[in-house]
Amino acid sequence: MQQNVARGATPRFVVWLILLSVLAVVFFSVTPLAILDWLGKTLPVFGTVFLGIFIEATPFLLLGTLTSGLVEVYLDKNKIGSLLGRSSVSAAVMGAFLGLIFPVCECGVVPLTRRLFQKGMPLSAGVAFLLAAPVINPIVIISTVAAFGWGRMVLLRLALSLVIAITVGMVFSTEKDASNVLRPMLLAHEHKHDDDLMPKSKLRRALLISADEFFEMGRYLVVGALLAAALQAFIPQSALLAVGNGPALSVIVMLALAILLSICSTVDAFVALGFANSFSFGSVLSFLVFGPMVDIKSVLMYLQVFKRRPVAYLVLLPFLFSLFFGVVINYWYP
């Protein structure tokens, strides 16, 4: 049944992107020899960047799916709903802080959120968790402090991530019917994991479920890494960086870079540090707030949890908020 779902939306999108990159290749090189020469230079870069992202992200994805497997086996359904309270505000706030208990990055958070939805988590809490957890968790806080020291950058990163996550969570809570937002497979009463191979032992069952999920989510990680690596290998980064350094333009450039680079939130602070002396404070901050919420691989994974329109909201709302805060901070508190 999953095959049908997966064949629907994303692969067509992927085919188009592949076609476009093929056209780009043809466009940039007139003679076949030039193509070969160019490929000889760029393919190894592509391979290295792609494997870099994949190797870096795989352990995090594994940890996320492992947590998800354990949640599936050990956590009672409906417990979450009662734990998070009834009002959508408190649910969203609790959801945003849940990362402190489940320290996951943006690769691990998607399978875990999906599992929590299956376990009856309210929409507002799930969305707030999805957006906030990659930042509001001990590992990321420590790495941000290590890079920037205790100060404005760390505090604003945490505060803005919370504000955006909770707000978007509230926006989603206005939708009363979860089936308009979530993929149908999440709502079905699952007897998905009762095939004959499922062991009796809870721990072994958790491991098997995690393995399934690793493959299911892994493909989106792979496609995301593939796209990010292709963009990096074939489009000069200098073109992007040269676009602008103004208080507004620099924010847009850094937001674009956040999508393009697709770096794990546990380490993006160190990468942002590299931009800190050439880019405005607000733009680096918005990179750190927006990057963990949206990038190529996480959007592809979001499509496994949400329908397409909600995914558009999940990308656009954080983008607009980050842009707004980044520009405001650049103009008034540089």
Next chain:
Amino acid sequence: MAQRVYRSLQALLMLVLCIFLIEKFASGRLSWYINPRFQILTALGILILGVMAQVIFSELKRSKGRTEDEDDHHHHHDHEETPSWGNLWFVVLPLVVGILIPARPLDASSVGTRGLTTTAPLVSSDSATKLFETISEERTVLDWLRIFGSQSDLSQFIGEPASTIGFVFYDEKLTRSQFYLGRYVVSCCAADGVAIAMVVNWPETASLTEDTWVLVKGPVALMTLDGSPVPMIEATSVEIVNEPEQPYLYP
């Protein structure tokens, strides 16, 4: 039956991925892809993959025979759980890329698309002050750029002997007797790799080919490039060396 085949392939792929990562680890080439600081996580990933594969294999063995009898009774059930073969295919991709595309760290040929900077990525202040205690001949390209980027008074550093390695890179901004001595700085993985460089002045620059790894020795001088002060080595010797095992610098 299909379920069993799917599970077997799944476990097999996890095992192959495991071996793939172990090979990168053992050959030291993991540092071409990620900052060694995160190698411990890769090790953890290898462990999890191994355990998962083992559990699947042992469950396959345990349930053997039992499922064959039950297959007939569970027709519609089986039908419902068609394994998602597509998942397997996608996880094969990294293995294919890893095997088919020649493995090479980021080098001078990728500077074209990735860009190159002569000002260092900033670091937290305490590690910058530590730099002044280092012996000048042990400083890397990154160390030099950090010093020149963070200090307003550079007089104490000018004339200090430098001895550092990097790859050769040419640029039109420079004169004929100058080249860039480049290194890649990787904070997390190759995706964030940034080329940094200091300028080397060397009369025989024309004899060097781009992307060669060299050890440059000579006193450090100050030059201005694009309006900012950058370090330049007045080379007294340039020696061709092998590419180091860890080609990147890790801040």
